[in-house]
Amino acid sequence: MSILVVGSVALDSVQTTQGSRTRVLGGACTYFATAASLYDRVNMVAVVGTDFPQEHLDFLRSRNIDLRGLQIVEGETFSWSGRYGEDVNVRETLDTRLNVFADFSPVVPQDYRDSECVFLANIDPDLQLAMLEQVRSPRLTALDSMNYWIDSKRESLARVLSRVDVVLLNEAETKLLAQEPNLIAAARLILSIGPSVLVVKRGEYGVMVVTQGESMEE
Incomplete structure (x- = not known):
């Protein structure tokens, strides 16, 4: 690879x-x-x-x-x-x-x-x-x-x-880009632009991975 x-x-x-x-x-x-x-x-x-x-x-x-x-x-x-x-x-x-x-x-x-x-x-x-x-x-x-x-x-x-295919942003950037205060709704809006995966960086709390139809926190 x-x-x-x-x-x-x-x-x-x-x-x-x-x-x-x-x-x-x-x-x-x-x-x-x-x-x-x-x-x-x-x-x-x-x-x-x-x-x-x-x-x-x-x-x-x-x-x-x-x-x-x-x-x-x-x-x-x-x-x-x-x-x-x-x-x-x-x-x-x-x-x-x-x-x-x-x-x-x-x-x-x-x-x-x-x-x-x-x-x-x-x-x-x-x-x-x-x-x-x-x-x-x-x-x-x-x-x-x-x-x-x-x-x-x-x-x-x-x-x-x-x-x-994949976008990485923190929580504030995700909401800012989507112009949407709800994190999940903001993530869905970003995915509608084209990427298949959004990785939301959450600092000491890890990340939230959002794909079409589901989300997963790590």
């Missing part, structure tokens, strides 16, 4: 009640690829700047992640800074710098285009759609998004939602 992911690779600075870390390896693409590499080789499409540490590249390669789709361009890597309090489900963003990610245009290497599983990590839905148009016939496509894209690019997000 071949796995393809597109998304952000970042340098994060995080403050918690237990301590803080500066410019550590982060980004949705990074976390997905690292986890998925437990099952099979992962093809990564992303961008970093020339400041991206070699040790992070070495780590990714050590996890059986193919980096031929990782662009290294002149400039600084996307960075995010945030703070978590006692409730780790709530985060405060202190600073976001897109840097080289602002001009990112995903290019899928030919060897990646027959990947069986495609994951579109949380990025601009226009980039997610551009990624889908470069792959051939994946068996499974999944997408993650967030409130920022729901608010700013609802139409683009709807277009890409209609072309994927």
Whole structure:
């Protein structure tokens, strides 16, 4: 099974009640690829700047992640800074710098285009759609998004939602996207757009998986 992911690779600075870390390896693409590499080789499409540490590249390669789709361009890597309090489900963003990610245009290497599983990590839905148009016939496509894209690019997000199999959102994002306060009703509305499965992320309470006609909590 071949796995393809597109998304952000970042340098994060995080403050918690237990301590803080500066410019550590982060980004949705990074976390997905690292986890998925437990099952099979992962093809990564992303961008970093020339400041991206070699040790992070070495780590990714050590996890059986193919980096031929990782662009290294002149400039600084996307960075995010945030703070978590006692409730780790709530985060405060202190600073976001897109840097080289602002001009990112995903290019899928030919060897990646027959990947069986495609994951579109949380990025601009226009980039997610551009990624889908470069792959051939994946068996499974999944997408993650967030409130920022729901608010700013609802139409683009709807277009890409209609072309994927699985969608991942948290409770608030599910209700926001559907414009419906009832979670189950909101999930049904999202499934009517096209995806066959909605995974509602519920933090410490796990997830709720909703498909046509049924739901299941884990």
